[in-house]
Amino acid sequence: MSMTPPPGWYPDPHGPHLERWWDGTAWTEHRRAPEAPTGPVPPPPGGGTGRGKAVALIAAGAVLVAAIVTGAVVLGDDGDGTETRTAPTSAPPATTGPPEPTPEASTSEPSADDPAVVEDQLNGVTFPLLDGWARPQYVAQDDVVMTTDGTYDCPGGVGLCRHGLVFSRTVTENDEKSPEALAKADIKDAADEAYDRDQLGRELYGGIESHQVVKSGPVAVAGRAGYLVRWRVRTAKGPGGYVQSLVFPSSVGTEAPVLVRYVFDAGEDGPPLADMDRITKGIRPFGDADTGGGVGSSIGPSD
Template sequence: ASPAPGLPGGQGGQGGPGGGGRSQAPDQQQPQQPPSEDGYVTDVMSGVSLPVPDGWKGQSATIGASVSTGTYTCPADTSQKCERGGVFAAPAQALKITARTAEAAAKADIAVNAKESYGGKAYGAISSHQELKSEPVSVAGQKGYLVRWKVVTKKGDDGYVQSLVLPSPHSADMLVVVRSGFDISSKAPALSVMDEITKGIKAASGTGSGSGQTA
């Protein structure tokens, strides 16, 4: 998958698809990092925290948070960096999503997520996709909705992409988007890890009135 896009107000990451965190040195800590719990990264504006699986790298920011397995050279464009697995959270508004409900937003975002994760030059574009899931879910104590696709790429590994949308635990009027992209490869994390990360998302502590309990 291509790394998460950079967002205005985020720390690290260059703007545009596939730009997130590409310029950062490994394990380099940004100054004035938002508060995070051990084992989690936090998107402060969204009010959610993502679990960081063992061996993964995580990054918190005022707008946006991400976890990743690390980068490798993209199969179709060796000048770009791709990820075996990555999950990225941000407010829907920051991603220019105008849908008002979690279901509508997830259904609208999945194609954008697929294109930014596996389309374009990095994997030689997407040949086809298959919908694996489209269902309501309970995440961070909120009623959300997720859509998951399997995509076939023209070059390199195929992939799984997932768009999960839920109301912010700290602001019912705000929708939060959690995008996941996993390569389908023996070198990539298993699809079950995507489920584990989804289940482990929780309300961020210290950024509002949320209880921090998981669904």
């Protein structure tokens, strides 16, 4: 009577540097990199008759046979490639569940996303992902394209806050197309939503006490003429922060205005204020990494 080894991973008879899945009766097409052998195994069918195995076991003992089989597996892993086997000889796996996908059979592709940018597909632009910034995760607000890393307890004693947020949305509420008019109209809402009351009506920073315009003027964004307004906001609790409303025409579709809001905490823990200008300058239309724009171009903001 011949003995058939159980389903498991065994050295591939056609590729000794790989392991191949034996389903108990035949080879499958699943392969993987070999693992270190963990113990002796029963020899496969085709490695000798049952009578020969019985004689070997009686004459040499089960321990000796196990040692020889294990040694043969180790030598086979040394890469001399001189032996072609027709049946499995390595140790069976700890579990006999479905085989894992192998690297050579995998259909997964590397991500096409550039790790240095964040895409806004609706408006056809990308944003540079600067050091200290990350793609949004577990963010309650809509239209967030990036945040600073981590959260902290809000100064008002309720909720969790972030030191920096950048939003991107399409302006659809009215027929106004002027970037200047839209930026000037949006800045107060941007300040209120960031530092006065949140969507649940909570004063995360104790409310706004005052604001000051620190920058406003035209700016080139992704090769388009835009406009920005920036406020310094002071709050009842905490250091307050900076908000900026930036509007420019989209380069796709109907060229609807794109509104980008920036919320930066002030103080030592807030992101560098220069990141506002760096992000603005790095905004690009899809597929056009060379398009210039932003602060420092021929169209620049005025104080």
